[in-house]
Amino acid sequence: xxxxxxxxxxxxxxxxxxxxxxxxxxxxxxxxxxxxxxxxxxxxxxxxxxxxxxxxxxxxxxxxxxxxxxxxxxxxxxxxxxxxxxxxxxxxxxxxxxxxxxxxxxxxxxxxxxxxxxxxxxxxxxxxxxxxxxxxxxxxxxxxxxxxxxxxxxxxxxxxxxxxxxxxxxxxxxxxxxxxxxxxxxxxxxxxxxxxxxxxxxxxxxxxxxxxxxxxxxxxxxxxxxxxxxxxxxxxxxxxxxxxxxxxxxxxxxxxxxxxxxxxxxxxxxxxxxxxxxxxxxxxxxxxxxxxxxxxxxxxxxxxxxxxxxxxxxxxxxxxxxxxxxxxxxxx
Amino acid sequence: xxxxxxxxxxxxxxxxxxxxxxxxxxxxxxxxxxxxxxxxxxxxxxxxxxxxxxxxxxxxxxxxxxxxxxxxxxxxxxxxxxxxxxxxxxxxxxxxxxxxxxxxxxxxxxxxxxxxxxxxxxxxxxxxxxxxxxxxxxxxxxxxxxxxxxxxxxxxxxxxxxxxxxxxxxxxxxxxxxxxxxxxxxxxxxxxxxxxxxxxxxxxxxxxxxxxxxxxxxxxxxxxxxxxxxxxxxxxxxxxxxxxxxxxxxxxxxxxxxxxxxxxxxxxxxxxxxxxx
Amino acid sequence: xxxxxxxxxxxxxxxxxxxxxxxxxxxxxxxxxxxxxxxxxxxxxxxxxxxxxxxxxxxxxxxxxxxxxxxxxxxxxxxxxxxxxxxxxxxxxxxxxxxxxxxxxxxxxxxxxxxxxxxxxxxxxxxxxxxxxxxxxxxxxxxxxxxxxxxxxxxxxxxxxxxxxxxxxxxxxxxxxxxxxxxxxxxxxxxxxxxxxxxxxxxxxxxxxxxxxxxxxxxxxxxxxxxxxxxxxxxxxxxxxxxxxxxxxxxxxxxxxxxxxxxxxxxxxxxxxxxxxxxxxxxxxxxxxxxxxxxxxxxxxxxxxxxxxxxxxxxxxxxxxxxxxxxxxxxxxxxxxxxxxxxxxxxxxxxxxxxxxxxxxxxxxxxxxxxxxxx
Numbered sequence: 001x002x003x004x005x006x007x008x009x010x011x012x013x014x015x016x017x018x019x020x021x022x023x024x025x026x027x028x029x030x031x032x033x034x035x036x037x038x039x040x041x042x043x044x045x046x047x048x049x050x051x052x053x054x055x056x057x058x059x060x061x062x063x064x065x066x067x068x069x070x071x072x073x074x075x076x077x078x079x080x081x082x083x084x085x086x087x088x089x090x091x092x093x094x095x096x097x098x099x100x101x102x103x104x105x106x107x108x109x110x111x112x113x114x115x116x117x118x119x120x121x122x123x124x125x126x127x128x129x130x131x132x133x134x135x136x137x138x139x140x141x142x143x144x145x146x147x148x149x150x151x152x153x154x155x156x157x158x159x160x161x162x163x164x165x166x167x168x169x170x171x172x173x174x175x176x177x178x179x180x181x182x183x184x185x186x187x188x189x190x191x192x193x194x195x196x197x198x199x200x201x202x203x204x205x206x207x208x209x210x211x212x213x214x215x216x217x218x219x220x221x222x223x224x225x226x227x228x229x230x231x232x233x234x235x236x237x238x239x240x241x242x243x244x245x246x247x248x249x250x251x252x253x254x255x256x257x258x259x260x261x262x263x264x265x266x267x268x269x270x271x272x273x274x275x276x277x278x279x280x281x282x283x284x285x286x287x288x289x290x291x292x293x294x295x296x297x298x299x300x301x302x303x304x305x306x307x308x309x310x311x312x313x314x315x316x317x318x319x320x321x322x323x324x325x326x327x328x329x330x331x332x
Numbered sequence: 333x334x335x336x337x338x339x340x341x342x343x344x345x346x347x348x349x350x351x352x353x354x355x356x357x358x359x360x361x362x363x364x365x366x367x368x369x370x371x372x373x374x375x376x377x378x379x380x381x382x383x384x385x386x387x388x389x390x391x392x393x394x395x396x397x398x399x400x401x402x403x404x405x406x407x408x409x410x411x412x413x414x415x416x417x418x419x420x421x422x423x424x425x426x427x428x429x430x431x432x433x434x435x436x437x438x439x440x441x442x443x444x445x446x447x448x449x450x451x452x453x454x455x456x457x458x459x460x461x462x463x464x465x466x467x468x469x470x471x472x473x474x475x476x477x478x479x480x481x482x483x484x485x486x487x488x489x490x491x492x493x494x495x496x497x498x499x500x501x502x503x504x505x506x507x508x509x510x511x512x513x514x515x516x517x518x519x520x521x522x523x524x525x526x527x528x529x530x531x532x533x534x535x536x537x538x539x540x541x542x543x544x545x546x547x548x549x550x551x552x553x554x555x556x557x558x559x560x561x562x563x564x565x566x567x568x569x570x571x572x573x574x575x576x577x578x579x580x581x582x583x584x585x586x587x588x589x590x591x592x593x594x595x596x597x598x599x600x601x602x603x604x605x606x607x608x609x
Numbered sequence: 610x611x612x613x614x615x616x617x618x619x620x621x622x623x624x625x626x627x628x629x630x631x632x633x634x635x636x637x638x639x640x641x642x643x644x645x646x647x648x649x650x651x652x653x654x655x656x657x658x659x660x661x662x663x664x665x666x667x668x669x670x671x672x673x674x675x676x677x678x679x680x681x682x683x684x685x686x687x688x689x690x691x692x693x694x695x696x697x698x699x700x701x702x703x704x705x706x707x708x709x710x711x712x713x714x715x716x717x718x719x720x721x722x723x724x725x726x727x728x729x730x731x732x733x734x735x736x737x738x739x740x741x742x743x744x745x746x747x748x749x750x751x752x753x754x755x756x757x758x759x760x761x762x763x764x765x766x767x768x769x770x771x772x773x774x775x776x777x778x779x780x781x782x783x784x785x786x787x788x789x790x791x792x793x794x795x796x797x798x799x800x801x802x803x804x805x806x807x808x809x810x811x812x813x814x815x816x817x818x819x820x821x822x823x824x825x826x827x828x829x830x831x832x833x834x835x836x837x838x839x840x841x842x843x844x845x846x847x848x849x850x851x852x853x854x855x856x857x858x859x860x861x862x863x864x865x866x867x868x869x870x871x872x873x874x875x876x877x878x879x880x881x882x883x884x885x886x887x888x889x890x891x892x893x894x895x896x897x898x899x900x901x902x903x904x905x906x907x908x909x910x911x912x913x914x915x916x917x918x919x920x921x922x923x924x925x926x927x928x929x930x931x932x933x934x935x936x937x938x939x940x941x942x943x944x945x946x947x948x949x950x951x952x953x954x955x956x957x958x959x960x961x962x963x964x965x966x967x968x969x970x971x972x973x974x975x976x977x978x979x980x981x982x983x984x
Contacts, residue, residue, distance in 0.1 A: 005469070012406065014476050015398035018391040018560030028558070033574040064557045065571055078458035079556040080474050201574050224576065253468060509700035511687045512665050513714040514765065523713070527704035 017062075024058030025261045030075060031085040032068035033201070034220065035245070039063070039085075042277035047268050051261070059261060067199055068153050075100050081250045082262050085114060088153040090313045092246040103249040113244040114269040115283040118301055119161040120240065122207065122215040122222045125231040129213045133237045134165050137214055138188030145212040146193045147203040149321055154200030157243045158216040159325050160307060160316060162186050165239035168303045179324075187329045218243055220282035223297055227282075239303035242284075372589055376582040387583035392560050396568035397587060403476055403564065404544035407483030408491075412537050415491035416529070420521070423499040434496075438489045445549030448485050452478065452554050474556035479564060482550040487540045494536035498529055535599060542595045545588065613679050618643040618801035619664070619769045624673030626659055626825075633659050635825045637673070641769065644799040646792065647830075650812040650848070651822030657805040660822075661771050664803065666690045677768040693762025693770045693800075697777055699754045701746035707757050708733070708742045714765035732760040735794070751779045752787055759791070763798065770795070770802040776811060788814050809849045813837065821845045843968060846888045853894070853938050855887040858976045864967050867932040871907050877967050884973035891941040893964040896928065897950055904963040912938065912960045914952055926952060928960060 031039065040063065048059045064071070064079070068087035075081045076098040086092050092112070095101050105112040123131050129142060137144060147155040163182045170178035194212060197203050200221075207215040208230065222234045249266050251259065268274055275285040284298060285291040292298050310316035376384050387393065422434055440448065456463040457473045472478050502525070510520040526533075548566040555562040557571065565584050572581035614620055619641035626634040634656045641647045649657040662668045664675055666687030674683045682690045701710050708729050715725045733742050736756040746754055755775055762770055775791075776784045792815055795802050806812055812819045813833045820830040821844070829841045840846035843854060857866030859879050864871040864887050871887065879885055895906065896914075909930075915937050916927040924947045927937040938960065952958065 012402070012476075014402055015395055018395045033571070034576075036575055062561055063559045064563075065559065066552075066557055066574060070552075074553075074556060077453050077553070078460075078463075078471075078473060080471075080558075199574075201576075204576075503698065503700070505696045505698060505700040506702065508667055508687070509694060509696055510702075510713070512667070512690075512692055512694040513761070514688045514691070514717045515713075516688060519717060524702055527702075530704075 019060065019062050024060065025258060026060050026062060027082050027262055027265060028062045028064075028080050029083045029085070030064045030071045030079065030081040032071060032087040032245075033065050034218075034224075035085050036063070036065045038277050038281035038283065042280065043269070043274050046273055046277070047265055050268075051264070057261075059265075067201070069151070075250060082254065082258070083266060084248045084250055086246055086248065087243070088156070088313075089244065089246050089307070090317060091153070092248045093313070095248055095250070101248060101250045101252060103251050105246055105248045108247070108266065109270045110286045112246045112248070113286050114247045115275070115278040116242040116244045116286055116306075117218045117220045117283055118236070118240050118242050118304060119157055119216060120219045120222055120299075121235040121237060122217055122225070122232050123213065123235055125233055127233055127235065131214055131235055133235070134162050134189070134240075135185060137162075137192065137216075138185055140192075142192045142214065143194045143212045144189065144192045144214050144216070145195045145197070145203045145206045146190075146216065147200050148196040148198055149325060151198045152200050152203075154203075154217065154243075155196075156317075156321055157218075157241060159186065160310065160320060161216065161237070161241040162189055163320055163324070164241050164305050164309050165237055165303075167309065168239040168305055172303065183324055183329065186325065190329050219284070219298070223282040226297075234299070236299040236301060238301075239305065240301060241309075242304055242306050244286075244306060245283075369589060372582060372585050376579075376586045379579065383579060384583055384586070387580045388587065390580065392563070393568060393580065393584050395560050396563050396565045396584060399476060399479070399563070400545050400565040403479040403483055404541050404547075406480045407487060407544045408537050408541045410480075410484050411487055411491045411540050412533060415488075415495055415536065416533065419492055419496040419499050420525070423496060437492055440485055440488045441490075445486055445547065446553065449482055449550030449553030452482055452485065452550065456481070456554075473554055474558070474562060476555075476562055478554040478556075479551055479562060482554045483544040483547055486547055486550055487543050490540045490543060491533075491536035494539065495529060495532045498532040499525075502528060531605065534602075538595050538599055542592055545591065613676065614640055616642060617676075618645070618678055619803070620674075620676040620679075621660070621664065622674045622676065624660065624663060624670045624675070626656075626663065626668070626670050626672075633825050634663075634670070637825075637827060639820055639827060639830050641801045641803060643801055644796070646795055646802045646804065646815060646817045648804040648806060648812040648816035648819050649822055650806060650809060650819050652807055652848075654824070655822040656825040657807075657822050658773065661694075661773055661803065661805050664769070665692045665694050665771050667694075691765070691768045693765075693767030695755070695758045695762055695770065695772045695775055697773045697775070699746075699751075699758040701754055701757055701761070703746055706743050706745055707738060707749070710746070710757055711761045711764050713761060718765060728764055732764055735763075735798075736760045752783050755779075755787070759794070763800070767800065770800050772802065772804040774806055775804070776806070776808070784811070785814075791815070813849065819849075821848060823848075838964070840888065840966060841968070843886055843888065843970075846966065846968070851891050851939060853889050853891065855889075856970065856973075857885060857887060859883045859885050859967075860976075867910075869909050871909065871962070871965065871967075873967055879967060879969050880975075882975040884970040884975055886968050886970045887965055888968060889962045889965040891925070891939045892943075893962055894928075894938060894940040895961050895963060896926070896940060896942070896952065896958040898959055898961075906961050906963050907965075908959060908961040910960055912958055914954050914956045914958060917952065917954055923947075928958065930960065 029039065044061045051057060051059045064074070064081075066074070068091050071084060072086060072091040072094050075084055075095055084092070084095065092105055096103070096105075121131060121134070121137065123129065131137060131142070136142070146158065149155040149159055163186055166182035166185050167177040167179070170176070170181050195206060197206060200217060203215060204217060204221060204225075206212065208225070219234070222232065225232055226234065247266055247269055249262055254262065270287050272288070275287050276291055279285050279291050279295050282297070307313055307316050310320060418437060422430060453460065453473060455461050456478070458464065458471060460473075463471065463473060466472070472481065506524050506528070507520050510524045515523065546566060547564075548570070551564050552567055552570070555564065555567065557563055557567050559571070563571065565588055569581045569584050569588075572578070572584075617640040621637055621639050624634055624637040625632070637660055639647065649660060651657045659668065663670050666682070666685060666689075670683065674681055676682065677690065677692070702713065705713070711732055712725045712729045715728060729742075733739055736759060738753060738756055738760070741749060741753060746757065749757065759770075776787060779787065788811060804812075804815055816833055818830055818832055819836045821828045821836065823844045829836055829845045831839075836845060837849050840849065840852075846852040847854070855866050855869065857864055857869065859865075859873070859881055861881060862873045864873060864885060866887070869887075873879065912928040912930045914926060915929045918925045923941045923943050926940045926942065928940055929937050
C-alpha cells in the first residue's frame with residue numbers, strides 16, 4: 001500500500017515536502033500564528049537534537065499555523081494534528097468537548113499553559129496623547145482600533161484585561177471588587193472604538209497603517225513591532241491580564257511509541273531551554289520568573305491577574321463577554 | 333464667377349467626447365484595478381530586489397508555488413477531459429434529465445468556495461459521510477489530493493462552459509460527412525470534432541488553471557494548511573500575513589500577479605487563433 | 610416481398626417515413642442504374658432531403674429497404690454503406706488542407722500511404738485543383754469547395770454519390786457552368802448519382818431521369834423530356850415549367866370546356882365523361898390562325914390581350930378568355946413571332962394550341978350525361 005501511494009505521489013509530480021522528511025518520528029503541530037518563530041527557530045531543533053542524542057531516533061516536525069480559532073476548527077474537522085498550541089483555553093476545551101482528543105491537558109505543569117504574555121497598550125512614539133493606563137483610553141478624543149470579540153480571541157483577552165484591571169484596583173483600594181466601576185470603564189473605552197476588524201492581526205495592521213491612537217494587544221506583538229523598528233511605544237497598565245497559551249496533545253489514533261515521543265515533546269515545552277527560547281521571542285515564561293526578569297524589554301506589572309480572577313473561562317465568557325459586554329456595553 | 337472649391341480641406345470638428353470618455357474609463361479603473369496591482373509591485377520592490385529575491389527563494393515559498401501549479405495542473409487536466417466528455421454528450425444526445433445535469437454542472441460557480449471546501453470535508457473528512465470508511469493512511473483530506481479535489485469542484489464549470497457553446501453551434505454536417513466517409517464515432521471525434529475545439533480547449537484550460545491557482549476559500553479548509561506540505565501559494569500569502577511577515581507574503585503575491593498577467597495576455601493576444609475556424 | 614433488379618446500382622424499395630404524426634415519405638420506389646444520374650425534384654417539405662439521408666444511412670426508414678449493388682444496407686449505419694455525400698454546405702473539414710480532406714476516407718481505411726497519395730493526385734487532377742491542394746477550405750471559393758467535396762467523396766470509390774442541393778450557395782452564372790462540368794465528370798467516372806433540388810431548370814439539365822416528389826410521394830419518374838412534355842399529374846406539369854390549366858371533361862374523345870373543344874391524341878386514353886384538365890405550356894399557345902404553322906394546331910377559342918411584357922429573349926402575354934374570369938392564359942412568343950406579328954393590349958386574338966396534355970381529374974365527379982357538342 002505504501003509503495004502504491006508512493007508511486008501515485010511520484011506520478012502526480014507533486015513537489016516534495018520541505019518538512020517532516022527523513023526516517024524516524026514525525027510530529028505534526030498546529031499552532032496559532034505568532035507561535036511559529038520560537039518553535040521553528042529554537043524549540044524544534046533543540047528537541048530533535050536532544051532526542052537523537054538520548055534515543056538515537058530522528059524527530060522531524062510538520063506544522064500548520066493560522067488563527068487559534070481556525071486551528072481549532074481544522075482539528076475538529078479531522079486535521080492530522082498531534083499537538084496543538086492555542087491562544088486561548090476555550091479553544092483547548094473545544095477540542096476536548098468536540099471529541100478531537102481525550103488529553104487531560106490541564107494536568108500538565110502550569111495547568112497546561114506553556115507561555116504567557118500580558119496585555120499592554122500600544123501608543124504612537126513619544127505618546128502624544130499621554131496615555132498611561134486603561135482609564136486614559138476612555139478620555140474623549142481618543143480613537144481606538146479594537147478587534148471584534150465575537151470573532152477574535154485577542155479581543156476577548158482585551159475586554160477581560162480592561163474589566164479585570166478595575167476589579168483589581170477597586171479590590172486593592174476598598175477590599176471588595178466593584179463591577180460597576182469596571183463596566184463604566186469598559187463602556188467609556190468602547191465609545192472611543194472607531195473600528196472593529198475581525199482579528200487581532202487585522203487590528204494590528206490597521207494600527208500600523210496609521211489608524212487610531214492606541215491598540216490594546218499582546219505584549220509580544222508590541223515587542224516584535226518595536227524590534228522591527230515601528231514608531232510605537234509600549235504602555236504597561238498598572239493592572240492587566242496575562243494571556244495564557246495552552247498546549248494540547250491530540251491523541252486520537254496515536255500509536256503507543258509515537259505517543260511517548262509526543263508526550264516528551266509537550267513536556268519539553270516547560271523545560272528551561274524551551275522557556276528561555278520563548279522569552280527570547282518575546283513570550284514570558286511560566287515556569288521561572290527569573291527568566292523574565294533577565295529580559296530587559298519586559299516591563300514589570302504591578303497587579304497581574306489571569307482569567308482565574310473571574311473563575312476561569314467557563315465563567316468569564318458568559319458573564320463578562322456575553323452578558324456584560326455584548327448585552328450591555330455594546331448595545332448602548 | 334467661379335468658386336474654386338478644389339483647395340478647400342475638410343476637417344472634422346474636434347470631438348471632445350472621445351478623449352473625455354477614455355479618460356473617465358481609465359480614471360474609474362485606476363483605483364479599482366490598476367493601483368492595487370501596482371501597489372503590490374511597488375511595495376515588493378521597495379526594500380530592494382535582493383530582499384524580494386530572498387523572500388522568494390524560501391523553501392516554503394517555492395514549495396507553495398510548486399504545489400499550487402502542480403495541483404492546478406491536475407485539476408485542469410481532469411476538468412478539460414471531463415468537460416469535453418460532458419459537453420459532447422450533452423450537446424449530441426437528448427435524454428430525460430439533460431437540462432438538470434447542465435444546471436448541476438454549472439452550480440459550483442455560484443457556491444461560495446468556503447462552502448465547497450466545507451462540503452468536501454463533510455463528505456471526505458475523517459468523520460465524514462464517506463471518509464469515515466477510509467483507512468487512516470488513505471485519508472484524502474489534509475493532503476495535496478484534497479487540494480486537487482477542491483480545485484476540480486470549484487473550477488468544474490469553467491472548461492465545460494467554454495467548450496459547450498462551441499460544440500452546440502458546430503455544424504452537424506461535418507460529423508455526418510465524416511460518418512458517411514466511413515469513420516467510427518471515435519474517429520470522427522478525434523479527426524473532425526476535436527481539431528475544431530482546439531481554441532476552446534486551450535482557452536478553457538488557461539482559464540481553469542488560472543482560477544485554480546488562485547483558489548483560497550476551499551483550499552484553506554480541506555488542506556489543513558500544513559506548511560511545506562499542503563500549503564498552496566494563496567494559503568502561504570495568508571499565513572505570512574497572519575504572522576506579520578509582509579515581505580514574504582508580498583513576494584509570492586507578485587509571482588501570482590505576474591502569472592495571471594501572463595495567462596491573460598496569452599488569452600488576449602492569441603484570441604484570433606483561438607477562435608479561428 | 611420484393612425482387613432485386615439486376616443491373617440496378619441503387620434500389621429504393623417501398624420506403625416510408627413518419628415524423629410525429631406526419632407522413633414524410635410514402636412508399637417510395639425507384640432504381641438508379643450504374644452511371645445514371647437521377648434527380649429528386651421537389652419543393653421544400655416534399656421529403657427529398659429525408660430520402661437522401663435515408664439512402665446515406667443518416668436516418669432510418671420506418672418501412673422499406675435500401676439496396677446498394679444488390680446488397681441490403683437498410684440496417685447498416687452510415688459508415689458502413691460506402692455512400693459518398695456532398696452536403697449543401699460541402700462540410701469540408703476546416704482544419705485540413707484540400708489534399709488532407711480528399712485523403713480522409715482512405716486514411717480511415719488505413720490504405721498504404723503511397724496509395725493514398727496516388728489517389729489524391731489522381732482526384733485533384735480530375736477536378737482541376739492542382740494549384741490549391743495545400744490550401745484550406747476557407748481560402749477557396751464555393752465552386753472549388755464543391756469540387757473538393759466531390760473529390761473527397763470519390764476517393765474511396767463509393768457505391769453511390771448523393772448531392773444535397775449542391776448549387777444552392779453559388780451565383781447564378783457559376784451555377785450553369787458548374788452543372789455542365791459536374792455532369793461531364795459524373796458521366797466520365799460512371800458512378801450512380803442522386804441529386805436533390807428544388808430548381809427545375811437544374812433538374813432538367815442534370816438528370817438522366819427526374820423523380821418529382823410531392824408531399825412524400827413520387828408523382829412521376831421519367832426522362833427530362835418525358836417529364837416536361839408528358840407530365841402525368843397536374844403537380845408535375847406546373848412544377849416543371851409554367852403551365853396553363855383549363856378544367857373540363859371528356860366527351861367522346863374530346864376535351865370540352867365551355868366553347869372549347871379539343872380532340873384527344875390517340876395515346877390519351879381517358880374514359881368518356883371523366884372530369885379532366887387541359888394542360889398547355891405558354892410556348893405551345895399560338896395567337897393567330899393556323900396558316901403557315903408547321904405543327905399540328907387545334908383552335909381553342911378567342912381571347913382579348915390583357916398584358917404584354919418584354920422578358921428579354923421572349924415576350925409574355927396574358928390573354929383573357931371569355932369564360933375564365935379570374936385567371937388568364939399565359940402565352941410566350943419568341944422574337945421571331947413578335948417581330949412578324951406584333952400584338953397590343955386590348956387586341957382580340959384567336960387562341961390555339963400545338964401541344965397539350967389532358968390529365969384525368971380525380972377530384973371531381975365524372976359527368977353522367979354528356980351534352981351535345983357545341984359549336
